[in-house]
């Protein structure tokens with residue numbers, strides 16, 4: 001629901017440039033305050049193995065329930081964070097929430113194999129990023145294999161060699177990486193060869209288009225076929241219907257994620273979702 005309501009509320013993006021700049025500045029200030037006050041939350045969306053329907057893991061998605069503006073969509077506040085440098089604080093905030101949640105789920109017996117966190121390529125520009133991350137994981141006592149990173153690109157990679165070094169280091173610490181939104185945006189085929197990544201997440205626009213558009217179906221099949229040849233796994237995002245899930249499974253896609261399985265939900269709702277017997281435990 002965040003997405004649908006969010007877009008309409010943000011009409012100011014179409015108003016004058018000065019107004020835009022003013023709004024961006026206001027949102028930047030408010031985002032910094034919200035991070036300090038701990039007002040952002042994290043929702044979790046299940047990923048399911050398409051072959052047997054079992055839970056593979058979850059994706060963590062940041063939420064900003066703004067007291068005055070309503071829910072600000074991630075498409076807006078992640079972009080604001082990237083432009084202002086707040087992306088480092090946002091990333092650390094989400095990481096700490098997730099690590100705390102993994103501990104809480106483990107203590108409660110809620111089985112979650114891994115949490116995938118979205119990682120903006122901007123976050124890798126901070127040289128200390130990987131060490132800070134490694135320390136955080138150790139201090140929470142969470143095994144690095146429980147955390148994966150979905151690499152999202154909002155622009156072409158600016159320092160490819162430095163980025164690659166950081167990603168190799170991330171891998172060597174035991175964090176799995178996957179390419180998010182593949183087929184849309186700036187990812188290209190040479191990234192598949194160069195980046196230490198074992199999984200491709202097919203952009204939801206192809207999955208959505210697959211029901212009505214032959215080209216989108218063919219592109220999705222081509223990505224799955226390519227991934228297999230490269231020994232990579234595939235995740236389809238934006239799976240909204242049973243027909244899409246079946247078609248993806250039949251063509252050999254490994255994992256599905258989308259409203260057909262479940263919407264992103266709070267950590268508590270997720271505990272009930274995996275173990276309905278806990279629903280009334282208080």
Ligand code: C2E
Nearest residue numbers: 061062074075078094118119120152238239240258259264
């Ligand atoms: P993403 O990583 O590609 O996440 C998938 C988006 O699709 C999420 O939107 C999710 O709620 C939505 N979605 C999932 N299943 C379906 C479906 O079946 N149908 C439709 N129509 N949508 C579905 P959301 O939560 O608005 O996040 C948007 C983007 O914001 C994310 O795209 C990600 O790039 C970024 N983002 C979210 N949280 C974080 C974060 O903690 N850090 C960073 N750096 N980026 C984040």
Ligand code: MG
Nearest residue numbers: 059118150180
């Ligand atoms: Mg993602």
Ligand code: MG
Nearest residue numbers: 180181201237
């Ligand atoms: Mg995605």
Ligand code: MG
Nearest residue numbers: 152180181204
């Ligand atoms: Mg996306």
